Structures are given as C-alpha cells and as structure tokens.
Amino acid sequence: MLLHRIEEVREQVSAWKKEGLTVGLVPTMGALHAGHLSLIKKAKEACDKVVVSDFVNPIQFGPSEDFDKYPRTLDADMELCNKEGVDIVFAPSANEMYGEGQKLSNDNLTYVCPPFFYVNTLCGKTRTGHFDGVCTVVLKLFNIVQPDYAFFGQKDAQQVIIIKKMVKDLNVPIKIVQCPIIREESGLALSSRNKYLSEEGKKDALVLSKILNNIKSCYEKGITDVEALKETAYNFLTEKHNMEYLEIVDKDTLENKTNADDNSIALIACRVENVRLIDNIYLK
C-alpha cells in the first residue's frame, strides 16, 4: 500500500497497534537495492507489519551535494516492496514532511542535533549539517510511524552510531536493529550512488573494500598500530581515487584509537569519478 500522507500512515499503524501487532520501520531514500531488501527481509522476520519510508530528505543534503540528482525510482521501489510483502510504503512530499512553503533552515525549523563529538568527524567533517538533517528526519519518521523496531544498514556506520546515540539520549521508545553490509560479488558495497558510476568506475571503486579487507587481515596478523594499518592503503590508491578519509575508531563511540582492538571499525570515504563512496569493516 502506497501512502503519501502522514495522517494515513498514523491511522493504519494505530489500527494495527490496537490489534496488538508489532511494527517495523525501514527508513530509506528510495532507489532500493539488495542492501535495502536485506533490511526489509529482516524487518519482515522480526515484525508483524513493515513500513518502508521512501523519502529523499532535502535537509540532509548540503547546497553543493547531489539532492537534485539523487536517483528517484518510486515505481521500481514499489515493485520490490510488493514482492517482499511490505505493508506500507510511505512516500511523502517535502511539503508533507516540512510544511507547505516552509523555508528549510535552522531559522524556522526545530532540529535534532547529535553531539558535536559524533558529528565533527568522518563524513561529518565535509558534510556540515548532514547528521542534524538525518536525525531530524529519522525522529520525525519515528514519531509518525511509531514503530517497535527500526532497521538501519551498517553501510552508513556513522549514521547508525549517531541514531543509536539519539535514541539513547532522547529516550526514544524504539529498538534499533543494525544489519550487515550487502556487497556485490566483486566486493563493492551496495549504494544508491553506485548508479552514477561507469563500468570502469565500478572497478576503480573496488579499492575501498580492498583497502578495508587488507587492513582487517593485517590486524588479524597482529598489526595494531593505527598509523601503520592506515598506511597500507597507499598500495591500492591511484590518481583515480580521491580519498577523503580513512580512520580506525571505536565502533560504538567513534573515538580515535592509537592501537586497533576488537572493538575497532575501519571506515573509508573516497571519490571515484567524482562520486562520493563510503565503506567500512569491523576488525573483528
């Protein structure tokens, strides 16, 4: 069932809750791929009813980012969701989410602002305001759908960590379920932005997972010095890769490590054909 209005979603979910059914939410920006489908499958297993939100959220894009260009494929998304037995696809307009004609800025909208420490690192360094926009829309979706569980992919590792922190800090009564990264056979992590890449670009993009896998095997061989682990990346990078960051941090708190340990996560962001790609791996 495709719904565009907040009130329609509330009514349907409220009817389910009266029947004692559990509800799972999979928040997406559409352009669904097998990564999203793995979240949906997990939600179907865990919950009686599943809502997928399909909304390209303007307030999480910076002025120079790809909001206009971001792939929008609602018909294909609906087909995939129907196949998976999704109960509601919620695809609101920006006006429905933020109010008719509302200027989208901190001047006149209430924002949810994650802690500076979690934001001013990794993707947040170059994407100012991104995680404020993410947390704000996610909390809105939580309040609209009021699910028991919400499902997020580990692909956007910093995002999941920040959302878990928000849920804890604001006592949000929802359980966050984190699901593993889904990859192409080649190792490339699935992303809606892969659509921007040429065939050659997709090959160049394999460097991200190669760097991460190599760091993990170095760690397994006993190398723990973070600087040494990071330096191994230079064996893979060419002039086609514009690396933005490569960090090894605590997987729950994002704190920097001098020596990697079993709680560490390695994260990378890199531009290939000017497409910004991210990937990450747990060292254990």
Place this chain on the structure above:
Amino acid sequence: MLLHRIEEVREQVSAWKKEGLTVGLVPTMGALHAGHLSLIKKAKEACDKVVVSDFVNPIQFGPSEDFDKYPRTLDADMELCNKEGVDIVFAPSANEMYGEGQKLSNDNLTYVCPPFFYVNTLCGKTRTGHFDGVCTVVLKLFNIVQPDYAFFGQKDAQQVIIIKKMVKDLNVPIKIVQCPIIREESGLALSSRNKYLSEEGKKDALVLSKILNNIKSCYEKGITDVEALKETAYNFLTEKHNMEYLEIVDKDTLENKTNADDNSIALIACRVENVRLIDNIYLK
C-alpha cells in the same frame, strides 16, 4: 506513587495503555504552587491517569543562573500531588535522565534545538541555550511517559510557543494543552521564583502585571502603535526594577509587530531584588 526510575514509569504507563486509559503529563521543576495545581486539575479532568514530572533540569540553566539555589521541595510537592489524585510523580535524578557521570554539553549529548528565530528573542536573548535545554528535556519526558496530552502554563509563554513548534516540526504524537496564568489576588503571577522575594520585593514585583494590564487597557482604548504602548511602562518603573525586555509580538509566531492587534501578546521580564520575573498578557 513516587517513582524515580524511567523503567518503572514506562511499565506503569504501558499497563494503563493496555487497558485503553488516556494519560496526561504535567512537566514541572517541582516547587509546586497553585499555578501547577491548575495544570494538574486540568489534566485530571481531561485524562484517566496523570503523571507529574518533578525534575530541576540542569541543562536549561546557564552557568550564572540559579540551578543550585532553585527551590527543591519534593515532600511538599508529593503532598500536593496526592491531594490532587496524581497517579505518578516522576522525580528522577540527573544521572537517571542523562546517564551516570555524563558531561552535560552539546559535545556528547543529543539536543533538540528549536528554530533560531524563536530562540534569539525575549528570554532567549539573555538565556543562551535555555530553550535547547527545555526542548531536550521535554522531548525526553514525552518519550519516557508517552502521554496523550501534556499541560503547560501560559506563564512561560515563549516556552509553550516553542514546545508547540517542536511538536509540530518533529511530528510528536502528543496534544499540547496551554493553561492560563494563575495570579495572587494582588495580580502577581505565581512563580517558584517568588520564594526568593522579600515582602517588599513582592510589592515591587506587582509592577509587571500593572504594566501589562495598562498596555491591554490602552489597546482596548484604541492605541495600537507598539512603541507608544511600550512607553506607557515608564509610568510604573522605579530604580527597584531592572527591566530586561518588554515586547509586543504575535502570540503564535513571536514575530514583532509595529501595530498591535487581537493576535498580539505583551511580554515582560524584569529583575526585582535581583530575582528574574516574567509575565505576559494577551491583548485580546
């Protein structure tokens, strides 16, 4: 019933909800007076069960403000609540609300940040971060209690307007009920901070309501020019009054007016004996 732990509150409210009962929340910082009791009575009328939160919220006080000195009267509060038939008084510790040993700052806590336009005016001008702290704790309490209705006094007019805006912007599924200001027979608006005043200070403090009443009667006589209305205040002020602001703005959006109209509210903040007092009046 006095509860200190978040989980205890959740369990009790969840049991009520399963019975189909409606729940009202009256968020307070304790030091209850007849103003709070009017909110509680309203909640009792409107809801099957009433929760009063009693928590002096550290993150809404500035470093030079009266957090340490703020009156804490839990025993007396409990007595009043019992008399009114309150079902739960929720009096958590700061550790329970914000986590054991957590440093209370934007560095490591998720905040709810109301729009700059609503914050950088009136009380917000001198109380930097105050409304961020208010919205954050109120949203936490909303998520802990999950009431159907929440009750706020018009006394803190800017606060209610900001909370209504937060509820709208973040799609919080709770109805906000705004209740009128309760005054002493003298006209002094009830406030927990009145306890700081000497008998003479209480008399001097009457100037706030006198200024507001006079503005309203001037408006009723046909004076609409905001500057002219504001100037009438000088007939009342003495060296005992340290006025912080007197403004006439739109009662829903806080926008400044050149000419007052029936949607206007006059708001005043003034220090008497170095106690910061606020008051307001609708022009209609």
